[in-house]
Amino acid sequence: MDQIKAKLLEEREKVREELARIEEALQERGEYGLGKGDPAVYQWEFNLALREQFKEHLQEIEEALQRMEEGTYGICEECGKPIEIERLEVLPFTSLCIACAKRRQ
Template sequence: MDERFEQVRMMLLEQKREILQKIRGKKGEIGDLRGDFIDIATDSLEHELNYIFEEREREKLQNIDEALKRIKEDTYGECDECGDDIEIERLMALPFTHLCLDCKAKQERQKKLRIYVEQES
């Protein structure tokens, strides 16, 4: 494992621990759907918001696990587009990124160009 990424790995493990703690806490908050109509509607809304929260947190967990796997396999920090190293500052800020800053900027420009071309059509 590349020693440069030890701090990122520790940060990812801490984020994973916090997310799992949040999910466990939310599951403990879910109650019965009992009461009058307003109580049921409120409980239903809370249940739906909890579901959305858990989906987002599961996606984060998946990203964390993928990044940890790439660290272990010694492929973390390589740009998927050009193969160059991704700056450590970028990885600290966005630990799930697969693109270096130049390739991300190029991707964003292409996306804007596609949107512009579609609007002109």
């Protein structure tokens, strides 16, 4: 479990760095003359979408760490069964077991 926690903390650090980088890129918007079809606009919109994705991911990681604190980590939030350890090793932030994740798709 310590290993998984270390992984989560590492992942959180990475996501935070990515977010900071994206925020910085978004700040540069004013430097472009924003015209429709401008590649810079696409890039900016892409970064905006990316920022949302990373924010969601950060949220998932925070929640996983929270569950670790509470001692409910590794329990599927859908069926209440333990999540497969192989799955947690690959997706330490997941809150669903394989069967429930498949059902949700």
